[in-house]
Amino acid sequence: MISLTILGNNSALPAFGRFPTAQVLQDQDNSFLIDCGEGTQMQLSKYKIKRSKITHIFISHLHGDHYFGLVGLLTSMSLLNRTQELHVFGPAPLEAIIKMQLDAGEVNLSYQLFFHALTSSGMIANTNKMEVSCFPVNHRIACWGFLFKEKKNPRTVVPENARNFEIPASFYEQLQKGADYVNKKGTIIPNDAVTIANTAAKSYAYCADTIFDEGLAEVVRGVDLLYHETTYLKDQENKAKERFHSTSVQAATLASLANVKQLIIGHFSSKYENIEPFLTEAKTVFERTALAIDGSCFKV
């Protein structure tokens, strides 16, 4: 199971109590922070998400509403005596932006920070339970989306059963993939006697800030959860296009084209106090849509 918590959903500047963009995706082992607008560290405290669990931070692009909270979070982790290494992924100029601010404050981080510049599509992180890849999206400046795919074997070993059949632990990896075991006497132990089926591996796609682009449907096809921005309502389609953003209906259209299981929409322009119309409009095209409200949690 993976779960996604929304820490901020507003476009450009904070408004109506809505924070700029940040999200946390969590699996059993790790927390992955996706974008880090100003105030993200306050939101992490508010929603009781442990900073120490965050091992990877992904920054989509260098508009401030997506990263102005980053250096504050990095230095706070150090003030809290973090020792575990941290991996930050983002557009290349971000490295110098971080370094200049650490240098100005004469800060020596208490942990190792690895910066990974995003340069081309493909896998960028690979943990025990998750594969993360990035893909370019079409915005005013260089901007990346992120695709998270859970890594799961089709079967889970029931150790007690495996021990009863005297199957060595060295064979467990094969069992997880579905293989039967043949013991020294030549007896076949069928796989399903010592394993149980896993639920399917889940996936999440974050499309960052983007103009409506049908081509993205191929990239995010069939994901369990899709985040697509909806800076404007449908009557502002021209403005959305001009600013390389999308509307409610465009986000829902992309979800429909990509045949995803569920859609989350966010990045609402600060000109909208009431964001319910985004949901109403999106649902006319794609019923399984939810608003990315600060603090809301989506379990997949």
Added chain:
Amino acid sequence: MISLTILGNNSALPAFGRFPTAQVLQDQDNSFLIDCGEGTQMQLSKYKIKRSKITHIFISHLHGDHYFGLVGLLTSMSLLNRTQELHVFGPAPLEAIIKMQLDAGEVNLSYQLFFHALTSSGMIANTNKMEVSCFPVNHRIACWGFLFKEKKNPRTVVPENARNFEIPASFYEQLQKGADYVNKKGTIIPNDAVTIANTAAKSYAYCADTIFDEGLAEVVRGVDLLYHETTYLKDQENKAKERFHSTSVQAATLASLANVKQLIIGHFSSKYENIEPFLTEAKTVFERTALAIDGSCFKV
């Protein structure tokens, strides 16, 4: 009259709902922002302080808890189509930090931003109603305090009275300074017939982050309102010294030495959830002390 609103009071990292350091000093014309920790723009909204009234921003030093909210505020002002010029004062490296982030986001500000590097003590800003000077304080990295002095003539002209005596407007400036008027017939119009006495000009000193330094007493002598940091309680005097910070009792001692009218203490370490003991301890030395609580407003 001047009024000071506290937007943040916490040291190093936000904790217990307390934001990092930021304050706004307001006179009748202008708002002066002093330090700008992460989340300052949210705090401005929360406490209904108009961003558009801010004409000057003073950054004491380049530890993140004093300026990580700055670039977000600058870009938000631009997104709100500010046209009025803005003056930012701070340590020299801040200029490149701002520029690098604006460049990375391809941001062209909607207004003129003037950056003034702090290099030596003395007057740095001079508006119709306020003179602002800076002075160095002793912290781990280069750090500046700020002294705000209201500019006020001793007298205010009552225009109706002045017109009755046919005093030309060109003489009003003299009247404000207390001069009598002699009309064409040689008649003396006594000053107090056409003016009223002003209240005294008020002053505010912000000592930023500093080790306890008796020498500061001379710099801030007799101000109406003094802000002095109190990162630690008195039992942590050694730690305070080691980290170039001050204790509750040291802040109060400085206020007493400088014979100020009122003391505000803040910059509480995030290890303290309850900050009331800071007040209790400080008051044993200087009774007229108040806590710099987020949202509190001090009118002088």
